[in-house]
Amino acid sequence: MLKLDFHPAGRHFLQIPGPSPVPDRILRAMSFPTIDHRGPEFGALGLQVLDGIKKIFKTEQPVVIYPASGTGAWEAALTNVLSAGDHVLMYETGHFATLWKKMAEALGLQPEFLGEPGIEGWRRGVQADRIEERLRRDSAHQIKAVCVVHNETSTGVTSNIAAVRQAIDAAGHPALLLVDTISGLASADYRHDEWGVDVTVSGSQKGLMLPPGISFNAVSKKALAASKQATLPKAFWAWGEIIEMNATGYWPYTPSTNLLYGLSEALDMILGEGLDNVFARHERLASACRAAVNAWGLEIQCADPSVYSPVLTGVMMPSGFDADTIRKTIYENFNMSLGTGLGKMKGGMFRIGHLGEANELTLMATLAGCEMGLKLADVALADSGVVAAMANLTEQKKNPVLKVA
Numbered sequence: 001m002l003k004l005d006f007h008p009a010g011r012h013f014l015q016i017p018g019p020s021p022v023p024d025r026i027l028r029a030m031s032f033p034t035i036d037h038r039g040p041e042f043g044a045l046g047l048q049v050l051d052g053i054k055k056i057f058k059t060e061q062p063v064v065i066y067p068a069s070g071t072g073a074w075e076a077a078l079t080n081v082l083s084a085g086d087h088v089l090m091y092e093t094g095h096f097a098t099l100w101k102k103m104a105e106a107l108g109l110q111p112e113f114l115g116e117p118g119i120e121g122w123r124r125g126v127q128a129d130r131i132e133e134r135l136r137r138d139s140a141h142q143i144k145a146v147c148v149v150h151n152e153t154s155t156g157v158t159s160n161i162a163a164v165r166q167a168i169d170a171a172g173h174p175a176l177l178l179v180d181t182i183s184g185l186a187s188a189d190y191r192h193d194e195w196g197v198d199v200t201v202s203g204s205q206k207g208l209m210l211p212p213g214i215s216f217n218a219v220s221k222k223a224l225a226a227s228k229q230a231t232l233p234k235a236f237w238a239w240g241e242i243i244e245m246n247a248t249g250y251w252p253y254t255p256s257t258n259l260l261y262g263l264s265e266a267l268d269m270i271l272g273e274g275l276d277n278v279f280a281r282h283e284r285l286a287s288a289c290r291a292a293v294n295a296w297g298l299e300i301q302c303a304d305p306s307v308y309s310p311v312l313t314g315v316m317m318p319s320g321f322d323a324d325t326i327r328k329t330i331y332e333n334f335n336m337s338l339g340t341g342l343g344k345m346k347g348g349m350f351r352i353g354h355l356g357e358a359n360e361l362t363l364m365a366t367l368a369g370c371e372m373g374l375k376l377a378d379v380a381l382a383d384s385g386v387v388a389a390m391a392n393l394t395e396q397k398k399n400p401v402l403k404v405a
């Protein structure tokens, strides 16, 4: 076991926006003995999870499951459908969008990065009209793909994927649409087929409540056709053989058997609660979290209320305060981890995750830990965020249709 000179009582509060806490049901499911991945039981498990995961992506098309982190599934998306030197249009919404662009460069693609300078672009979602305008100017159709992040985990800002699809269609442009919803899937509304997404990238350790270690590509017919022409080198990531073998519930190599047990359990939990209820719960908790931040008098990083993330909330620090010092105070005093500021936001903000198995009372405890930590760090708070969040949650329970900002 990990040896730390730190012996806190009770459960650790893992309130980072992924990995999210893994429910006991999933941990128990994963503790079953590993079976023969070529044996009869495995095929049944494989078919079950491959079918169930389609419901989460809202797709009738294949979903490829990789034994890899989300970063692997990013690479899979790019290498399956693109060729060396291809021009791709990406959009700077935050740190994860930036990392995906760096990967595109490393793979020999030519990414063009749309967005606002400074941190402005890190406070709002993708502006679909800018994508439309850029695609209209590309009359030679040199741009082969548009890549956007659905839920920017570094900031707490979502993007309107249906609007991006409409922008591509309005420009009459044949580019593929590639979307990262690594932290959005199973927490925020997502519709692979209806939104006409060609490749959706996701991962296990955020809304799906699993440990890190598996990731996904949902693949449209158009993307599958593109993969037959694309020439970037791909071997491990190549969809073809995996999709072929998945037809009987198997993989060409040893899959992450125990994580697939966990996935099976997660699907039972999520589909049992009902996807719409899962989304409503995330919206409810996010609303209460924002009520707390507003009451504290601190600034929410997302500057556009129409794209607030239901998954996490970015809290900006007043000048003179280092968010990582406050996170450390909270960790040491209350055994809680909050998300650090990434990239351009290092030290300037912390992130509160309210995803996965989060509920009203875990959120309240989280906000209490934040409030006490902020006070210990001598941040001047306008009012009690805990009291405001309780009032918000009570109101939402009284009148569930009421939309509380």
Ligand SMILES: *Cc1c(COP(=O)(O)O)cnc(C)c1O
Residues within 6 Å of the ligand: 018, 069, 070, 071, 072, 096, 149, 151, 152, 153, 180, 181, 182, 183, 203, 212
């Ligand atoms: C977590 C995350 C990633 C990276 O996934 P890893 O599993 O850490 O490789 C990429 N994009 C987004 C939006 C994420 O939230």
